[in-house]
Amino acid sequence: MRVLITGGAGFLGSHLTDAFLARGDEVTILDVASDLKVRHQLQNAQFRYVRDSVFSREILEGLISWCDVVYHLAAVVGVEHYVGDPYQVLNVNVNGTQTVLNVAFKARKKVIFSSTSEVYGRSLSIPFKEDGDRVLGSTQIDRWCYSTSKAVGEHFCFAFYKLGLPVVVLRYFNVYGPRLDHMDVGRVITIFLGQLMRGVPLTVIGDGRQTRCFTYVEDAIRATVAAGLKEEAVGRIVNVGSDEEVSIKDLAAMMIRISGSRSSVTFVPQQSVYGDSYEDISRRVPDIQRMREILGVTPQVPLEEGLKRTIEWFRRQGVEGNR
Numbered sequence: 560m561r562v563l564i565t566g567g568a569g570f571l572g573s574h575l576t577d578a579f580l581a582r583g584d585e586v587t588i589l590d591v592a593s594d595l596k597v598r599h600q601l602q603n604a605q606f607r608y609v610r611d612s613v614f615s616r617e618i619l620e621g622l623i624s625w626c627d628v629v630y631h632l633a634a635v636v637g638v639e640h641y642v643g644d645p646y647q648v649l650n651v652n653v654n655g656t657q658t659v660l661n662v663a664f665k666a667r668k669k670v671i672f673s674s675t676s677e678v679y680g681r682s683l684s685i686p687f688k689e690d691g692d693r694v695l696g697s698t699q700i701d702r703w704c705y706s707t708s709k710a711v712g713e714h715f716c717f718a719f720y721k722l723g724l725p726v727v728v729l730r731y732f733n734v735y736g737p738r739l740d741h742m743d744v745g746r747v748i749t750i751f752l753g754q755l756m757r758g759v760p761l762t763v764i765g766d767g768r769q770t771r772c773f774t775y776v777e778d779a780i781r782a783t784v785a786a787g788l789k790e791e792a793v794g795r796i797v798n799v800g801s802d803e804e805v806s807i808k809d810l811a812a813m814m815i816r817i818s819g820s821r822s823s824v825t826f827v828p829q830q831s832v833y834g835d836s837y838e839d840i841s842r843r844v845p846d847i848q849r850m851r852e853i854l855g856v857t858p859q860v861p862l863e864e865g866l867k868r869t870i871e872w873f874r875r876q877g878v879e880g881n882r
């Protein structure tokens with residue numbers, strides 16, 4: 560099979576690349592990012608890395624006509640971007656997705672769209688079911704621009720689905736593992752990792768009672784590959800997550816214990832980290848029935864095991880090694 564992965568040089572994309580290459584498929588990635596996360600595949604004859612943007616229409620058209628399936632992962636992700644550069648988030652996530660879908664529609668190629676658990680916002684209907692409501696805050700709170708941009712992307716997917724394009728929408732729940740962001744920046748696990756390595760206190764935002772269900776990348780990738788192969792997934796939204804719920808306070812304690820670090824925990828007010836443009840989500844838990852039934856995937860790596868593997872990987876890279 561020929562697989563095109565936009566955003567293939569990112570965290571999820573690079574693991575997806577590895578998974579398809581391991582199956583014997585051909586993979587082309589389209590990404591503006593450096594080849595850091597896919598460098599180990601550059602000599603692989605089945606792999607091609609096109610350093611360009613989804614807005615380069617001709618290149619995109621050429622690549623989509625080449626492939627059998629499009630994984631659209633190219634997006635601006637990360638809380639620091641939601642509050643730092645909402646324009647970029649909206650432009651890439653909405654207009655970039657529309658462009659990819661348009662070209663795929665003309666070429667009649669299936670699209671797997673990577674969406675997010677952020678789409679549910681701060682809904683209180685736990686666990687989050689794919690057809691449940693979305694609950695978001697004001698448009699003056701920049702945090703919600705990411706959720707909104709991905710929801711628009713989903714709407715575009717279903718608009719094209721109505722016109723005959725095969726699409727699958729995947730909503731990822733806090734996926735983590737080797738190659739996630741850089742130490743000290745990005746998502747909570749890499750921020751805590753950087754703090755652990757430097758032996759400084761872990762910054763738990765708020766009271767730390769907010770929860771997440773962290774999903775080990777290997778489990779997320781098995782579901783992602785299946786989404787492109789299973790006919791039953793077409794036209795559906797599927798949560799990709801784990802149902803192991805943990806509070807951020809307990810996550811910090813677990814990471815300190817596993818790493819054997821002497822770091823402590825410090826509680827910091829939300830506003831001091833992200834300013835007024837941020838609101839936290841108090842509980843986020845997926846319903847993973849569809850992932851089990853439609854994709855045939857059940858999460859297999861418990862949080863403790865996944866964290867051990869992740870910490871081990873980042874230790875091997877060293878503090879500078881993953882920049």
Ligand code: UDP
Pocket residue numbers: 638733745746747748750751762763764765769771807839840
């Ligand atoms: N968080 C934290 N300390 C940090 C960074 C994040 O306690 O230094 C918390 C954050 O407030 C949120 C959770 O960790 O409740 C997950 O944050 P992340 O940015 O990784 O992703 P989110 O699930 O909020 O999109």
